Amino acid sequence: MAKSSLLNPLKVARFLLGKPKTTCYPFTPKEPALRYRGFHLNDWDTCTGCGNCAEICPNDAIEMIEIAELESVPGMKNERPRLDYGRCCFCGLCVDICPPGSLRLSRDYFHIHFDTGTFVFTPRDDKTDEEKFVPDETYSVLKASLSHRKRNYEGFSSDLDYALFEPERVPMPELPPRERKLSFVEQVIGYSKEEAVHEAARCLGCGLCEDACPAHMKISDYILAVYNDEPEESLRKIYEDNPIPAICGRLCMKHCEDACALRLRGEPVAIRWLKRFVSDSIRDYKTVLEQAPGQPTGKKVGVVGAGPGGLSVAYFLRLMGHEVVVFDELEGGGGMIRVGPPRYRLPLASIDKDVDYIASLGVDFRFNTRVGKDVSFEGLRQEFDAVYLGVGLTKSRSTGVENSEKCGLALDFLRRNKTDRPTAVTKEIVVIGGGNVAMDVAREALRLQQIQHPGEKTVTRMVSLEDWDEMPATSEEVEEAREEGIEFNPAWGPKKVLLDDGGNIKGLLCMKVKSVFDDEGRFAPTFREGEEMVLEGTMVIEAIGQGPDFSFVPEGEFEKMEFTAMRKVSVDEDGMTSLPGVFAGGDIVNINLDAVTAIADAKIASEGIHRWMQSK
Amino acid sequence: MRELELYFGPQHMGMVGNFSITLKVEGDRILEATANPGYLHRGFEKLMEGRSWIKNFPMVCRINLLDPDHMEMAYAMGVEKLAGIEVPERAQFVRSIYLELARVSSHLFGLWAYANMLGFDTVSNWAMYHRDLVLDLFEELTGGRVYHIYVWPGGVRRDFPDGFTDRVVETLHSIGGCVPDYDTTFFNNKLFSERARGVGVISREEALAMGGVGQVIRATGMKYDVRKVDPYAAYDRVPWEVHTRDDGDAYSRICVVRDEMIESVHMIFNLIDAMPEGDVYNRVPNPLKWKIPAGEAYVRCESSRGELGLYLVSDGGEEPYRVHFRTPSYAHGLAILEKTLVGANIADVGNIMMSMYVVAPEIDR
Numbered sequence: 001m002a003k004s005s006l007l008n009p010l011k012v013a014r015f016l017l018g019k020p021k022t023t024c025y026p027f028t029p030k031e032p033a034l035r036y037r038g039f040h041l042n043d044w045d046t047c048t049g050c051g052n053c054a055e056i057c058p059n060d061a062i063e064m065i066e067i068a069e070l071e072s073v074p075g076m077k078n079e080r081p082r083l084d085y086g087r088c089c090f091c092g093l094c095v096d097i098c099p100p101g102s103l104r105l106s107r108d109y110f111h112i113h114f115d116t117g118t119f120v121f122t123p124r125d126d127k128t129d130e131e132k133f134v135p136d137e138t139y140s141v142l143k144a145s146l147s148h149r150k151r152n153y154e155g156f157s158s159d160l161d162y163a164l165f166e167p168e169r170v171p172m173p174e175l176p177p178r179e180r181k182l183s184f185v186e187q188v189i190g191y192s193k194e195e196a197v198h199e200a201a202r203c204l205g206c207g208l209c210e211d212a213c214p215a216h217m218k219i220s221d222y223i224l225a226v227y228n229d230e231p232e233e234s235l236r237k238i239y240e241d242n243p244i245p246a247i248c249g250r251l252c253m254k255h256c257e258d259a260c261a262l263r264l265r266g267e268p269v270a271i272r273w274l275k276r277f278v279s280d281s282i283r284d285y286k287t288v289l290e291q292a293p294g295q296p297t298g299k300k301v302g303v304v305g306a307g308p309g310g311l312s313v314a315y316f317l318r319l320m321g322h323e324v325v326v327f328d329e330l331e332g333g334g335g336m337i338r339v340g341p342p343r344y345r346l347p348l349a350s351i352d353k354d355v356d357y358i359a360s361l362g363v364d365f366r367f368n369t370r371v372g373k374d375v376s377f378e379g380l381r382q383e384f385d386a387v388y389l390g391v392g393l394t395k396s397r398s399t400g401v402e403n404s405e406k407c408g409l410a411l412d413f414l415r416r417n418k419t420d421r422p423t424a425v426t427k428e429i430v431v432i433g434g435g436n437v438a439m440d441v442a443r444e445a446l447r448l449q450q451i452q453h454p455g456e457k458t459v460t461r462m463v464s465l466e467d468w469d470e471m472p473a474t475s476e477e478v479e480e481a482r483e484e485g486i487e488f489n490p491a492w493g494p495k496k497v498l499l500d501d502g503g504n505i506k507g508l509l510c511m512k513v514k515s516v517f518d519d520e521g522r523f524a525p526t527f528r529e530g531e532e533m534v535l536e537g538t539m540v541i542e543a544i545g546q547g548p549d550f551s552f553v554p555e556g557e558f559e560k561m562e563f564t565a566m567r568k569v570s571v572d573e574d575g576m577t578s579l580p581g582v583f584a585g586g587d588i589v590n591i592n593l594d595a596v597t598a599i600a601d602a603k604i605a606s607e608g609i610h611r612w613m614q615s616k
Numbered sequence: 617m618r619e620l621e622l623y624f625g626p627q628h629m630g631m632v633g634n635f636s637i638t639l640k641v642e643g644d645r646i647l648e649a650t651a652n653p654g655y656l657h658r659g660f661e662k663l664m665e666g667r668s669w670i671k672n673f674p675m676v677c678r679i680n681l682l683d684p685d686h687m688e689m690a691y692a693m694g695v696e697k698l699a700g701i702e703v704p705e706r707a708q709f710v711r712s713i714y715l716e717l718a719r720v721s722s723h724l725f726g727l728w729a730y731a732n733m734l735g736f737d738t739v740s741n742w743a744m745y746h747r748d749l750v751l752d753l754f755e756e757l758t759g760g761r762v763y764h765i766y767v768w769p770g771g772v773r774r775d776f777p778d779g780f781t782d783r784v785v786e787t788l789h790s791i792g793g794c795v796p797d798y799d800t801t802f803f804n805n806k807l808f809s810e811r812a813r814g815v816g817v818i819s820r821e822e823a824l825a826m827g828g829v830g831q832v833i834r835a836t837g838m839k840y841d842v843r844k845v846d847p848y849a850a851y852d853r854v855p856w857e858v859h860t861r862d863d864g865d866a867y868s869r870i871c872v873v874r875d876e877m878i879e880s881v882h883m884i885f886n887l888i889d890a891m892p893e894g895d896v897y898n899r900v901p902n903p904l905k906w907k908i909p910a911g912e913a914y915v916r917c918e919s920s921r922g923e924l925g926l927y928l929v930s931d932g933g934e935e936p937y938r939v940h941f942r943t944p945s946y947a948h949g950l951a952i953l954e955k956t957l958v959g960a961n962i963a964d965v966g967n968i969m970m971s972m973y974v975v976a977p978e979i980d981r
Contacts, residue, residue, distance in 0.1 A: 032755065052904070056670065097903070161895075203902070204902065227905060
């Protein structure tokens with residue numbers, strides 16, 4: 001160091017003449033950094049009310065409060081976070097965990113008030129609260145507070161790369177399209193234990209899914225059990241609300257995943273596949289569930305149809321101690337689930353696993369027994385204290401176009417393919433329809449073509465009234481069908497089935513669709529005049545929807561049955577139809593037309609049946 | 617002459633209210649000193665046992681407000697060791713740069729306290745101003761000025777913003793340009809050096825026996841620095857020196873601090889040059905149900921005041937089973953301070969204490 005002198009330090013006196021380095025706030029304003037962690041902003045339009053911010057807050061500064069003016073819909077609760085700035089430490093963990101990224105921090109940090117109550121604050125942002133967020137020209141730092149803040153003053157905000165949740169799901173191993181279209185082997189392979197635990201770890205446990213699930217399954221709980229490597233506990237949680245996990249784990253319409261908080265900026269938790277993992281990983285339900293029928297009540301219930309609704313109603317009532325007999329015309333349980341979904345989506349063994357468990361509780365299944373033919377509906381009503389109708393939609397609809405009687409019908413086709421003698425298919429097939437059943441038909445037809453005409457050129461064509469964006473089939477079904485090489489013709493409607501001289505099908509004449517629905521959203525297709533094309537094919541299968549078959553109900557009784565405007569069976573809050581003691585649920589009652597809603601109906605009806613029988 | 621018991625703090629001109637020393641004096645000379653910690657005990661270590669792994673992350677920094685970043689680093693390293701989390705290479709560089717900025721900011725704060733204690737108000741104001749410039753950098757990088765909450769398990773919380781390294785270099789150059797002024801006014805100023813030389817002397821053996829680390833032992837000529845002996849982050853990727861002095865007195869200690877600050881600045885420049893591209897964060901499992909395998913870990917890093925250790929035990933649950941910090945001020949502020957005060961003048965109590973840069977929150981936790 002330089003030789004010191006007592007006068008040396010006086011050199012710094014030169015700074016007295018310079019410009020001061022310090023700034024005089026607020027006269028010389030200083031802008032906070034772009035990542036500043038100040039007061040919260042919350043976009044109420046994208047906030048789902050999932051409450052993960054409150055869950056992660058290290059100081060319990062966040063509380064979810066109900067907002068009366070907001071409506072709760074599946075996937076979006078009417079709750080929003082409220083901050084207590086007496087507790088908040090501005091760490092921003094709430095921002096990094098926020099699945100939709102609606103919660104952010106701003107660059108505002110002034111709030112001076114004599115009323116401590118004002119420090120408890122429900123944040124919104126400048127988009128939805130123009131009053132509190134003022135433009136630069138009217139903003140004054142002297143008035144700055146939680147109710148006088150700058151517009152466009154976002155600070156620390158969410159970044160998906162640094163989010164505390166995993167936006168991508170563990171990929172489900174599947175057979176590649178080239179391989180899977182050659183057989184009926186199950187396409188989805190299923191998670192391994194490690195994959196399942198990994199996927200279960202993604203769930204934040206907010207429970208948005210549970211509100212969206214028609215059966216209100218305890219999804220967070222059973223996923224947590226998978227994460228904790230306790231599939232047995234998980235199965236017990238599932239069985240509280242859903243007695244057919246192997247079936248639902250494969251083809252549930254997963255309303256839950258559509259509501260998952262992670263869907264907004266990533267992929268939802270694979271809830272359905274986790275349920276499937278649980279049911280697959282437990283060989284014997286009985287030893288795990290340790291359920292026994294309740295004390296015998298001496299009451300008997302007859303269930304028509306062994307589909308998801310019938311199975312569920314039987315399960316719930318049997319646990320209450322009632323005697324249950326289930327009638328179904330098929331050779332096994334599952335109802336339309338047994339007929340419809342192809343084996344590559346739902347192997348029969350999976351259906352039987354669920355059905356066998358319910359049978360093991362003492363439910364009496366009478367298969368190959370058609371109500372209305374082998375036993376009479378009136379006989380059932382006399383024999384049983386209550387009757388449940390879970391008959392589903394069993395009648396394929398036809399387009400009714402010229403020569404349509406020559407076409408195959410979806411359900412007949414699918415049902416036959418489940419037997420030892422599947423349908424003999426031709427090399428060129430046209431499938432009419434754009435729903436999930438149509439996809440099943442087309443993809444089964446494609447597989448049968450590959451098996452029956454190996455090495456030959458085959459074509460499977462689909463034609464649907466709906467365009468790509470309005471097709472009722474799920475996007476994954478459409479995607480998988482395209483991967484397998486099915487040719488799509490969206491926005492074309494059938495006009496006439498063309499026949500050759502021998503009366504055999506040679507093609508389908510189609511017209512271009514103008515619109516499918518009218519202004520009020522009702523189904524009323526219109527077509528463009530003159531725009532036509534021919535789809536060549538030697539086999540046409542119609543898969544345009546199914547309707548109920550009430551032929552088993554005697555005419556006099558049928559007249560007494562009430563129907564809604566949507567032509568659904570009208571039931572009260574207990575699930576009872578207008579016929580006393582006759583309850584109903586599933587596709588003949590609800591408009592969702594899926595298994596899990598049938599289970600939800602069955603739950604309500606089983607409670608209703610129980611109450612009704614007790615009161616008798 | 618009559619002996620007198622004198623209370624130095626907690627309310628005293630040279631003490632900020634969170635620590636006190638009871639002195640037994642004879643005239644102006646101290647016969648015995650007893651440090652009284654506990655005014656700032658917040659029970660952090662116990663508190664952490666009841667909070668999830670992620671919820672502890674915004675809290676550890678609060679143990680020591682002057683050097684929060686090394687607390688974050690120790691916690692992140694502990695969790696990473698227990699959970700077996702890899703940290704991306706770029707994040708290691710970002711961490712090193714960040715921690716060296718923290719060292720500069722913390723040393724400037726220490727310089728403020730020390731100079732202020734001895735009445736060098738000009739220097740203390742400069743130090744505070746320059747620290748503020750570093751805090752501006754922290755604000756830009758992390759969104760916070762004092763509690764940065766930035767180094768978390770798996771890496772760091774955000775990458776450098778665009779042009780950040782340029783501003784780091786610019787700021788450090790402007791602070792470095794003032795080193796000659798600091799030297800003239802403070803370090804080489806006889807008014808200061810005469811007061812600090814030969815005061816609070818401790819030998820290397822004594823210091824080591826009482827758990828001395830950091831500047832306290834480097835001022836006795838021992839080249840001991842965790843960044844060298846047990847390198848973490850990116851400290852072994854760039855060349856740098858450990859600075860020492862030999863006299864073991866207050867003057868040596870503050871000069872080590874001065875040299876270290878300059879070394880940190882050079883190291884930051886080297887780190888910036890060598891920094892690779894890439895990710896800065898390996899995502900940790902869902903923090904709301906994060907369980908860490910059972911086990912125990914001891915990790916250490918060189919905080920601004922010396923070796924900072926963390927002993928972390930997990931019983932396989934969602935919260936730590938036991939957390940214990942080994943903080944440098946615990947040794948410096950209790951045992952070594954009590955020892956070095958004996959024989960000193962009353963006027964030098966603050967002088968000796970601040971030369972060891974005792975931070976009471978670290979003692980109490």
